[in-house]
Amino acid sequence: MADYDLIIVGGGIAGSALAQIMAAAGSSVLVLEASEVFEDRVRGEWIAPWGVKEVVRVGLYELLMGAGGHHVQTHVTYDESRSAEASEAEILPLSIFAEGIAGPLCLGHPRHCQTLMDAAVAAGARVVRGAQVSEIGAGAQPFAAWRDADGDHRATARLLVGADGRASFVRENLGVPLNQDPPHHMFAGLLVEGAEAWDATRQVIGAEGQFGFLAFPQGSGRVRLYGSYALDQRRRFSGADGTANFLAAFLAECAPANRILAEARPAGPLLSYFNNDAWTDQPFVEGAVLIGDAAGWNDPITGQGLSITYRDVRLVSEILRASSDWSAAALAPYGEERAERLRRLRFSAALTAALDAEFGPEAAERRRRHHERSAADPSLKAHAIAVMAGPEVLPPDVFTPEHWARVLEL
Numbered sequence: 001m002a003d004y005d006l007i008i009v010g011g012g013i014a015g016s017a018l019a020q021i022m023a024a025a026g027s028s029v030l031v032l033e034a035s036e037v038f039e040d041r042v043r044g045e046w047i048a049p050w051g052v053k054e055v056v057r058v059g060l061y062e063l064l065m066g067a068g069g070h071h072v073q074t075h076v077t078y079d080e081s082r083s084a085e086a087s088e089a090e091i092l093p094l095s096i097f098a099e100g101i102a103g104p105l106c107l108g109h110p111r112h113c114q115t116l117m118d119a120a121v122a123a124g125a126r127v128v129r130g131a132q133v134s135e136i137g138a139g140a141q142p143f144a145a146w147r148d149a150d151g152d153h154r155a156t157a158r159l160l161v162g163a164d165g166r167a168s169f170v171r172e173n174l175g176v177p178l179n180q181d182p183p184h185h186m187f188a189g190l191l192v193e194g195a196e197a198w199d200a201t202r203q204v205i206g207a208e209g210q211f212g213f214l215a216f217p218q219g220s221g222r223v224r225l226y227g228s229y230a231l232d233q234r235r236r237f238s239g240a241d242g243t244a245n246f247l248a249a250f251l252a253e254c255a256p257a258n259r260i261l262a263e264a265r266p267a268g269p270l271l272s273y274f275n276n277d278a279w280t281d282q283p284f285v286e287g288a289v290l291i292g293d294a295a296g297w298n299d300p301i302t303g304q305g306l307s308i309t310y311r312d313v314r315l316v317s318e319i320l321r322a323s324s325d326w327s328a329a330a331l332a333p334y335g336e337e338r339a340e341r342l343r344r345l346r347f348s349a350a351l352t353a354a355l356d357a358e359f360g361p362e363a364a365e366r367r368r369r370h371h372e373r374s375a376a377d378p379s380l381k382a383h384a385i386a387v388m389a390g391p392e393v394l395p396p397d398v399f400t401p402e403h404w405a406r407v408l409e410l
């Protein structure tokens with residue numbers, strides 16, 4: 001007999017959501033979370049409409065809305081090749097992508113994690129915070145060993161879950177290989193407050209000069225800002241003036257309302273990342289499964305990580321609840337679906353990055369032509385629909401070199 005049905009390493013979005021669902025379904029669950037407190041690490045705070053649908057399906061939607069979840073309802077794409085009026089004449093309603101879903105859902109990451117963790121505890125899961133996991137094992141007798149404030153511990157389970165993010169200790173120690181694309185661009189993020197004058201129902205993306213800007217309101221004057229820039233400018237926002245320089249980069253002639261964002265107050269750290277894609281060919285072994293970023297991540301340029309994570313949680317929890325067979329063979333459908341899902345999202349993110357996160361005259365001209373051509377032929381934007389409505393809703397021929405060449409005029 002194992003000590004627990006599930007030991008979950010990592011109590012962020014993936015780990016705590018799975019813990020809540022499985023504990024509520026009657027499983028005994030132990031969550032080992034390294035942090036004592038969830039802090040702003042500049043992670044995802046915008047859930048795509050297809051991801052919101054996953055949140056609804058796993059029964060966590062009301063919980064997230066009760067914690068301050070905020071729906072964004074409209075989108076505007078700005079570009080240096082056209083006036084703000086021209087961009088704003090093409091406002092996109094965001095309720096069109098998933099039936100019954102008002103639009104993307106925004107919620108601060110630390111609050112999101114803590115809300116799920118509290119719900120997991122309320123459902124009966126045991127959570128250890130400040131857990132330093134030192135050893136894990138899978139196979140016939142999965143286990144984890146850890147140190148916390150009370151000393152050294154070891155517990156066994158029927159299944160070990162790696163939900164410990166990008167640098168997953170579990171993935172590494174299981175020997176599951178991680179495939180990675182080279183970084184394509186830099187991506188920095190900052191939460192701001194005091195932006196009450198910003199339309200809280202509207203998200204924007206755009207590009208001007210050497211900077212691609214993205215803004216996602218969270219209500220109550222808070223807005224999550226992200227910016228993309230070239231790899232050879234990696235130190236652009238470092239140093240004492242980094243935050244001020246990042247905010248100043250939002251001042252764009254093509255998007256005058258960005259001034260509200262540039263003048264808002266920083267409400268968290270400014271962190272920057274090398275954006276790339278990473279994936280595992282098989283996110284499970286006998287006795288263990290990986291979910292969320294631990295199983296591989298999508299380039300954050302298209303904001304898919306939370307949606308991917310909630311889909312992972314739904315699929316794995318459905319398999320675990322459907323029968324007592326928790327073998328690697330039983331988890332195979334999850335691995336197959338995830339591989340194709342990530343392949344399609346990788347394609348969409350790479351094409352989006354080629355259009356929105358490359359800079360200089362040639363890239364600006366490519367963007368201008370894409371806006372012009374896709375207005376006449378919306379099929380040139382099909383890959384972008386995948387990130388809003390879900391990668392499975394589009395035909396396979398969208399995710400091919402032919403579509404790539406057609407969009408980029410190669």
Ligand SMILES: Cc1cc2nc3c(=O)[nH]c(=O)nc-3n(C[C@H](O)[C@H](O)[C@H](O)COP(=O)(O)OP(=O)(O)OC[C@H]3O[C@@H](n4cnc5c(N)ncnc54)[C@H](O)[C@@H]3O)c2cc1C
Pocket residue numbers: 009010011012013014015032033034035042043044045046047048131132133163164165166168169187188189273291292293294297300302303304305306307309
């Ligand atoms: C800059 C940036 C912007 C993003 N923007 C978006 C967005 O707008 N929309 C979106 O959907 N996604 C976005 N993402 C992706 C999204 O944040 C992730 O996909 C999501 O947080 C994954 O959740 P997770 O629970 O798998 O991992 P994490 O959120 O990383 O949580 C992992 C947890 O495991 C814990 N942990 C780690 N190691 C151990 C260990 N050894 N032992 C115990 N605990 C451990 C950590 O403390 C953490 O709590 C963004 C990512 C980045 C980097």
